[in-house]
Amino acid sequence: MKNECYIVRDLLPSYIDQLCSEESARFIEQHIANCEKCSQLLHQMSVEFDTQEQPDISARLEQKKPFQKIAHFFNAQNKFAKFLHISFWIALIVTLGSFIYSLNVLSDFNEKQKEAQVVEQQKQDIMSKAFATLTTQANIDETALQVVFDEYSAQLQHLAVFSTKNIDDAARLQNGPTNTFPIDYSQAAIVIGENGKITEPIIPNDYDIGTVAMANDQWIVQYEYKQSYLKKVENAHQVKYYAPSNWTIFQLPFVFTIITLFILGAYLFQKRITKPVENILE
Numbered sequence: 001m002k003n004e005c006y007i008v009r010d011l012l013p014s015y016i017d018q019l020c021s022e023e024s025a026r027f028i029e030q031h032i033a034n035c036e037k038c039s040q041l042l043h044q045m046s047v048e049f050d051t052q053e054q055p056d057i058s059a060r061l062e063q064k065k066p067f068q069k070i071a072h073f074f075n076a077q078n079k080f081a082k083f084l085h086i087s088f089w090i091a092l093i094v095t096l097g098s099f100i101y102s103l104n105v106l107s108d109f110n111e112k113q114k115e116a117q118v119v120e121q122q123k124q125d126i127m128s129k130a131f132a133t134l135t136t137q138a139n140i141d142e143t144a145l146q147v148v149f150d151e152y153s154a155q156l157q158h159l160a161v162f163s164t165k166n167i168d169d170a171a172r173l174q175n176g177p178t179n180t181f182p183i184d185y186s187q188a189a190i191v192i193g194e195n196g197k198i199t200e201p202i203i204p205n206d207y208d209i210g211t212v213a214m215a216n217d218q219w220i221v222q223y224e225y226k227q228s229y230l231k232k233v234e235n236a237h238q239v240k241y242y243a244p245s246n247w248t249i250f251q252l253p254f255v256f257t258i259i260t261l262f263i264l265g266a267y268l269f270q271k272r273i274t275k276p277v278e279n280i281l282e
Contacts, residue, residue, distance in 0.1 A: 004031055008038050012045055077274045084267035091263050095256040102250045109244065116236035123177040126152055126159075127214045130221045134161065140190050142197060149192045155229045158202060160188040162220040173215035179237070182211045183222055209237050 008031045014020040032039040133144035149159045164170040182204030191198040213222040
């Protein structure tokens with residue numbers, strides 16, 4: 001029995017550390033079940049092992065704490081970097097979308113600008129041709145005036161000629177074709193319509209954009225647009241006086257571009273400051 005005790009006592013350190021084989025472990029357990037001295041020795045050695053090991057564990061835990069804090073910090077920074085990465089792509093998509101939208105707006109505006117130029121050119125042409133039919137004589141060439149009206153019959157409702165002697169504020173119309181409230185047609189020397197000279201009373205359109213007038217020293221020419229053509233005339237007026245600038249059109253994509261670049265810069269800076277920490281943890 002004593003021989004077994006010697007053997008068991010030699011094996012106890014390995015048994016406590018769980019380093020011995022299964023056969024040796026069964027042998028030790030069977031022996032200490034019947035040997036009180038070896039059982040007490042096992043208990044004493046286990047207590048001493050725990051007492052020695054506990055400071056080592058505490059020391060290791062204390063050593064790990066700084067690294068755990070760094071790991072938590074790195075994980076938080078890594079999550080923030082992922083957030084910036086996702087935000088960058090979202091901002092980039094929004095920027096591209098707003099830029100495409102602005103290009104469409106610019107293209108639409110350019111088309112409206114071309115239409116506005118056509119309307120403005122028509123004003124000049126109608127006035128030039130109408131005044132070309134007027135002479136210093138008292139009689140107006142009705143036939144020539146009718147030709148002018150017929151050429152622009154798709155746009156015009158009435159074409160009238162007034163003598164400046166009968167109009168008090170004719171001077172304001174001498175700077176070129178001007179949108180104005182209609183001059184009373186009862187004062188006109190002649191009014192031309194689709195069917196020739198109009199003699200019956202005319203109720204003018206009180207929409208000032210729909211009437212254009214121009215004067216020289218002797219005559220005033222005034223015409224009204226047809227109702228069907230007023231939409232194009234109004235669009236031309238809006239483009240001429242209230243056209244958006246290129247800055248207005250591209251302001252939104254410019255702002256989103258700045259935001260996108262800011263997010264990208266923050267992301268790159270974030271990766272730069274977390275790289276050393278990542279290398280330490282690795």
